[in-house]
Amino acid sequence: AQRVTQPEKLLSVFKGAPVELKCNYSYSGSPELFWYVQYSRQRLQLLLRHISRESIKGFTADLNKGETSFHLKKPFAQEExxxxxxxxxxGRGGGFKTIFGAGTRLFVKA
Amino acid sequence: DAGVTQSPTHLIKTRGQHVTLRCSPISGHKSVSWYQQVLGQGPQFIFQYYEKEERGRGNFPDRFSARQFPNYSSELNVNALLLGDSALYLCASSFRDRYYEQYFGPGTRLTVT
Structure with a gap:
């Protein structure tokens, strides 16, 4: 079954601390992995995608096919x-579709 | 470009009624996807259309249908509404049908009473 699991509903860290948001997936084949972000009162927007292998706003994510994970990391969290x-x-599988995890709310404390 | 637009913003319907939600993609985008987001959950995939053809379908009953028009705008139709259909319905457009960044609209909040 195709599935995306984000085990933490809420993650609270202090400003300047490292942050890691976990993502595990289940998919038979070669999926494309993404992280989307939704700031308060804004639309859902793409943060980064694994195929680009880039850092956006200091965030990076590495696809680990062995562990079927795509964790999002930032060394120093900011309030914003x-x-x-x-x-x-x-990916494909009964037709092309995108599957989202349940989401993790990140709260960065001053 | 105003980005992806959706209408209406909010609507309230009664059980058993029918509803049509509309989406206009970003200019130049040929793919539209629809998602249902229930409070506390991530968006759940309903349909994807590309060049007016259905390219993907999620696990939703046949009461849900959609279409894409020659100008690439799209409609999502839901028949025989149930209380459980109350949700935020998101539309997203992308340049093509696969592996491209999706741009999301603000959503339509549907309440079924």
Whole structure:
């Protein structure tokens, strides 16, 4: 079954602390992995995708096919990082579809 | 470009009624996807359309249907509404049908009473 699991509903860290948002997936094949972010009162927007292998706003994510994980990391959290983060995968399997995780709310405390 | 637009913003319907939600993609985007987001959950995939053809379908009953028009705008239709259909319905557009960044609209909040 195709599935994206984000085990933490809420993650609270202090400003300047490292942050890691966990994402595990289940998919038979080669999916494309994404992280989307939704800031307060804004639309859902793409943060980064694994195929780009880039760092956006200091965030990085590495696809680990062995552990089927795509964790999002940032070495020093900022208050403006507080938002809802969704991990998602896209791929074929009964037709092309995108599957989102339940999301993790990140709260960065001053 | 205003980005992806959706209408209406909010609506309230009664059980058993029918509803049509509308989405206009970003200019140049040929793919539209629909998602249902229930409070506390991530968006759940309903449909994807590309070049007016259905390319993907999620695990939703046949009461849900959609179509894409020649100008790439799209409609999502839900028949015989149930209380459980109350949710935020999101539309997203992308340049093509696969592996491209999706741009989301603000959503339509549907309440079924």
């Amino acid at each position: 990082d507080s938002a809802m983060y969704y991990c998602a995968l896209s």
